[in-house]
Amino acid sequence: GESVGxxxxxxxxxxxxxxxxNCAYSNSASDYFIWYKQESGKGPQFIIDIxxxxxxxxxxxxxxxxxxxxxxxxxxxxxxxPGDSAVYFCAEPGYNQGGKLIFGQGTxxxxxx
Amino acid sequence: GAGVSQSPSNxxxxxxxxxxxxxxxxxxxxxxxxxxxxxxxxxxxxxxFQGNSAPDKSGLPSDRFSAERTGGSVSTLTxxxxxxxxxxxxxxxSSISGGLDTQYFGPGTRLTVL
Numbered sequence: 001g002e003s004v005g006x007x008x009x010x011x012x013x014x015x016x017x018x019x020x021x022n023c024a025y026s027n028s029a030s031d032y033f034i035w036y037k038q039e040s041g042k043g044p045q046f047i048i049d050i051x052x053x054x055x056x057x058x059x060x061x062x063x064x065x066x067x068x069x070x071x072x073x074x075x076x077x078x079x080x081x082p083g084d085s086a087v088y089f090c091a092e093p094g095y096n097q098g099g100k101l102i103f104g105q106g107t108x109x110x111x112x113x
Numbered sequence: 114g115a116g117v118s119q120s121p122s123n124x125x126x127x128x129x130x131x132x133x134x135x136x137x138x139x140x141x142x143x144x145x146x147x148x149x150x151x152x153x154x155x156x157x158x159x160x161x162f163q164g165n166s167a168p169d170k171s172g173l174p175s176d177r178f179s180a181e182r183t184g185g186s187v188s189t190l191t192x193x194x195x196x197x198x199x200x201x202x203x204x205x206x207s208s209i210s211g212g213l214d215t216q217y218f219g220p221g222t223r224l225t226v227l
Contacts, residue, residue, distance in 0.1 A: 032213055043117070043204050043218030044156070089155060098169045099212045100146060103155040 012110045019077040021107045023090035028071060030092050034101070035064060035075045039086045047075070047088075077109075085111045115139070117219035119205050125225045126195055134190040134222045138207030145188050146216060147172075147180060150202045159203075162188060163211055195226045 013019045025033070031052035036044035050057045050064045050073070057064050063076040077084055087106040094100045118137045126132050138145050147159040158172040162182045173179070177195075182188040192199055202221040208214035 043220050046215050098161040100158040100161050105155045
């Protein structure tokens, strides 16, 4: 069935280091994934997305990698900054209609100065 | 331009009372979604609107939950006879026309049922 899950609930990194947040999915037919960032007290904010015809997509300081063989994707944040502290969710659209999003549990990223 | 707005930002109610939560989507967005986020949990889909119609209500947890959208814009989520397990943050999102269009989220309404 459709499900998206995360490996670790929390991640603590030193400012300036790179962060890697992982996500696994179960449906081999899944073909589109989105990463959202949610800061405390705010709604989720779109970061980056990737389609299954790609293995890698880069944004500003962020890179998403997709490994369809093992049904795994990751979000890499380069030179992590205190402003990156947030909960990160991977999500995929439900495939019935409308595009409702199915979210994973989330990984809380904490950046130490 | 303005993003998605929700009101109230916080709502405290007593068990058994009815509550109404409001969402103002981004102007021109035909698709509107409601999600629920319980403490420390991911987001759970509740209902999807395309215009004023709700083709997907599959996430509404019980018949105490209902939602409407008028004028293809503002949406109201109503919870009747609230229970303590309804305590959560209720998030609204809108997108240009649904499907794979990017969803933009509001700040949410934190509901606490005493």
